[in-house]
Amino acid sequence: MTIDELRAKAAERQQTCSQIKKMIVSRLDLEIEPGWITDDQPLFGRGLELDSLDVLELYVAIEAEFGVALYDSEMAVFGSVSRLADEVNPALRATA
Amino acid sequence: MPSVLAATHPTDTVYGEVGDATVPLRFSASSASSAAEYGVLRERAAVLDLGGHGLVEITGPSAVDFAQRLLARDVEYLTSDRCMMSLVLDEDGQVVDQVVAFGREDGLLLESSCGAGGRLLEHLRAHQEDGVEITDRSGELTVIGLEGPYAWGVVGRLIDAELASLPFESVADATWDDTEIVFARTGLTGEYGYQMIVPAEAAAALWTSALEHARPAGLEALELAMLEVRQPIPRHEATPGATVIEIGANWLVDITKDDFVGKDAVTEAFESGGGRRTVGFTGCAGVPAPGTRVLAGGQDVGEIVHAVHSAGLDATLGLARVDADLAAAGLELTVGGLTVTTLTSPYIVPKSWSIPII
Numbered sequence: 001m002t003i004d005e006l007r008a009k010a011a012e013r014q015q016t017c018s019q020i021k022k023m024i025v026s027r028l029d030l031e032i033e034p035g036w037i038t039d040d041q042p043l044f045g046r047g048l049e050l051d052s053l054d055v056l057e058l059y060v061a062i063e064a065e066f067g068v069a070l071y072d073s074e075m076a077v078f079g080s081v082s083r084l085a086d087e088v089n090p091a092l093r094a095t096a
Numbered sequence: 097m098p099s100v101l102a103a104t105h106p107t108d109t110v111y112g113e114v115g116d117a118t119v120p121l122r123f124s125a126s127s128a129s130s131a132a133e134y135g136v137l138r139e140r141a142a143v144l145d146l147g148g149h150g151l152v153e154i155t156g157p158s159a160v161d162f163a164q165r166l167l168a169r170d171v172e173y174l175t176s177d178r179c180m181m182s183l184v185l186d187e188d189g190q191v192v193d194q195v196v197a198f199g200r201e202d203g204l205l206l207e208s209s210c211g212a213g214g215r216l217l218e219h220l221r222a223h224q225e226d227g228v229e230i231t232d233r234s235g236e237l238t239v240i241g242l243e244g245p246y247a248w249g250v251v252g253r254l255i256d257a258e259l260a261s262l263p264f265e266s267v268a269d270a271t272w273d274d275t276e277i278v279f280a281r282t283g284l285t286g287e288y289g290y291q292m293i294v295p296a297e298a299a300a301a302l303w304t305s306a307l308e309h310a311r312p313a314g315l316e317a318l319e320l321a322m323l324e325v326r327q328p329i330p331r332h333e334a335t336p337g338a339t340v341i342e343i344g345a346n347w348l349v350d351i352t353k354d355d356f357v358g359k360d361a362v363t364e365a366f367e368s369g370g371g372r373r374t375v376g377f378t379g380c381a382g383v384p385a386p387g388t389r390v391l392a393g394g395q396d397v398g399e400i401v402h403a404v405h406s407a408g409l410d411a412t413l414g415l416a417r418v419d420a421d422l423a424a425a426g427l428e429l430t431v432g433g434l435t436v437t438t439l440t441s442p443y444i445v446p447k448s449w450s451i452p453i454i
Contacts, residue, residue, distance in 0.1 A: 003393030003394070003422075005393070007421050009426065011424075017424075040344055041326070041346065041347045042325065042326065042441075045264045074449070075450070082425050082440040083440050083441070083442070
């Protein structure tokens with residue numbers, strides 16, 4: 001791939017990650033800017049320190065915003081924003 | 097400084113110098129030992145000699161205010177039953193250390209990262225003010241860790257099963273064999289993790305007792321498992337000149353806090369949006385050295401920060417710091433003429449995420 005093609009591919013994932021971060025900050029009423037959350041940072045326990053109630057809220061928010069139901073998923077989908085991006089935008093995995 | 101547990105370790109333990117500490121890298125001279133210790137950590141329960149972590153006590157009437165100014169996370173209301181991980185930064189926003197701060201009745205106890213106790217102590221003393229006492233407790237106390245998907249079972253057999261189910265980052269004063277210890281639910285690898293801060297004179301007995309229920313794992317296995325879940329390892333990742341944003345350790349900074357040493361520099365780095373970002377990768381043959389150039393489409397876009405052979409992936413696993421617009425999973429980049437693929441973290445899903453504490 002050329003560097004421009006790689007940048008375009010990166011931009012697609014970063015765009016999905018950005019959308020997820022905005023959703024998290026909005027739904028959980030966090031005081032930080034969405035961009036402060038990194039794509040790779042842990043979400044559950046360490047990192048963003050989400051608890052089980054937050055995760056329930058995110059299940060609902062993800063279905064509403066992305067049309068993807070994650071209710072029966074393993075906790076690994078909340079391993080990071082980038083991991084969530086793979087779930088809500090499967091096209092990212094398909095081209096990975 | 098050697099571990100206070102050195103006399104209890106096998107004679108063929110391989111040690112390494114990490115900062116100001118001499119720490120067990122693996123508990124056998126066999127090169128296969130690290131992979132076996134890693135397997136114990138990821139599949140069962142490992143006991144860790146964390147004696148390379150310095151312990152610094154901050155007391156006095158201004159102790160909390162001082163810690164609030166020196167630590168990048170908010171510790172103002174850190175009670176004696178809680179602990180938290182935080183960066184400590186200098187005025188330029190450079191990482192001095194990554195600590196675990198324990199709330200104590202009379203102040204705080206800071207646990208440094210491996211080999212960084214002296215550096216932390218020097219930094220704290222350089223900023224010391226009236227009403228603050230800073231005491232190096234590293235000689236009197238040491239840290240023993242338990243980590244793994246069944247580490248909770250070891251806690252139950254070793255001390256008290258109720259301690260195993262403490263919430264994450266909870267702390268309890270406990271007793272083991274008539275010795276008072278500080279017990280904390282922590283974790284560095286995504287697995288169930290616990291730490292025990294123990295008087296040095298009791299450490300060997302507790303270590304030996306823990307070995308009746310768990311196997312030891314050295315720093316090589318521990319750091320691999322940390323890398324796999326993107327737990328920052330400051331001695332590898334906090335390279336000179338790198339900002340917190342470039343390291344990707346934002347979550348160890350409370351940017352909404354009123355003020356702390358280094359805040360202006362971190363805020364400026366964040367708002368500028370420039371610089372590079374860190375992303376995980378796998379692939380290529382061998383383990384590229386830090387500083388090895390990373391190419392995208394033939395152009396130089398960054399460098400290797402840290403890489404190892406991952407026993408879990410059976411492949412090279414590392415971190416690269418690349419231009420921000422290329423810091424994303426799923427890209428094929430070139431390192432040393434070979435193709436690598438960038439990854440989504442965690443790179444290994446910890447077994448503990450699917451195992452309840454019984």
